[in-house]
Amino acid sequence: MKLRVLLYCLCVLILTSCFGKKNIVEKKKNPGVVLIEPKPVKLPSVKEGKHIKKLHKTNKKLNKTTLKYIEKYAAIAVKEMHIHKIPASITLAQGILESGSGNGQLAKKSNNHFGIKCHTQWKGERVYHDDDEDQECFRKYQYVETSYNDHSEFLTKRRRYAFLFNYKLRDYKRWAKGLKKAGYATDKKYPNKLIGIIERYKLYEFDKVNKRDFKFSKNSTKNKNQKKGKEKYYKVKKGDTLYSISRKFGISVNKLKEINGLKDNTISIGQELLVKKAY
Template sequence: MMLKRIIVVLTVLMIYSCGSSSKVRTATVNRTKKTTVVKKRPFVVAKETDVVKQNNGKSEVLEATSKIAVTPEVVNNYISQYKEIAKENMRKHGIPCSITLAQGVLESGAGTGVLAQKANNHFGIKCHTGWTGESVHHDDDAEQECFRKYEQSSESYRDHSLFLTTRSRYAGLFKLDKGDYVAWANGLRAAGYATDVKYPEKLIGLIERYELYKIDEEVIGSGYKPIAKMSEKPLDANSYRVSQGDTLYSISRKFNLSVDELVQLNNLPGNAIAIGQILKIKS
């Protein structure tokens, strides 16, 4: 009898032990390990050309820019964007659209230059005496010169018109035929708008390459008198007019020059050239 009781007790203990062991194994199998993910903040290095240093007043100190090379597509897009503003200003103030747009393209790098991007200044108009609006400082003829800053690009176009119409030194321009962009380009240089001796040539080249005179005709209407294009005039032996399919390489081969020599002779910012552009082939 005693032996039977001992056997029963041992059997119960064995069953209990097996059940506990099974539970432990199950818990061990189902246990999952937690993983902690640590996200690092990206380290961003600011580009020097993107830095705008804040001044105590309304001015900002900007990095100086060099010459800007743009594609014809960029120029055409710029012209399309500002053509109507130029036409409105021509009707109101009498400045040819061709001149306004060519100046805008040239002075702003077709809207890609620092002054255009940071200050909406498309014409390089400096502060001058009496300017009470916002301004930026930018290296030009001298270091850190003061340039006007605008809320919108359209304000820059309007101010360009007012700048020319309210200063006596530009009064002679408004006696010229509004369709004579050659006379206007030369008149601007003579009145001191720009120090670059090639300024008229650059404006005229842009006007003729991109046919900006046609926009003048839209405003003037039936009274428009076309003038002889500079691109149609004969060149001297030291110059060459770029034609369809020309590249700096092909032109250099034609005149026994290197591409670098052509670039230096013409003070080009890069290898981009345009149809109708006049290049020096001899110094």
């Protein structure tokens, strides 16, 4: 009798262990493809150095890292303002807040200064970072300047942000509240945080920079060699492979991967590949 009970218990334990186990399959993370980004160029001064010195003189308790961030990226924010009609103060404040003045983990490993997630249309490189949920997908850039431009396009090309462009460029308070209303961030204090940064560092001064005092070309992000046509790019079409493209332009597959920073043979339709380098 005892033997039967013992055998019964043993069978129950075996069955429980077999059916109790779940197959845990980790979803493979898509690294994306390397997109060709235009090289940054030097922009005209927006008197950022003078602005920082004045701020530091009046309030020596201001965060030095944030002051350096403003000095480094103010001109880019002004450029984006004149192209896309987004207040430079808002762009800078968002960059400071979202990236931790450039020192946040996401900013450091991906040059993503605005916390922009991948979404379905993003084909470029990506990183995975804990945010509202664990290991969310975020866009990765080669240059911070590309992050700034992508932030502008993110706002201008989505309908939910369209109403913001009815606001005046110098009305940073309405812009800050509007971003929260449109769903840019879930934090209820997001508008107040942006406004606080703008007023603490007087970022509204950059909204006053006139276009005539800040001359630049809309294509200024392209390097000089590219303008002269010494570099040649090819846009990937349906049916293309690295091999077919290499044959078309008389370049080896390995060289094609090297000059485009490709880790494997994965390419996507619409992707621009460098097929001839400037020398």
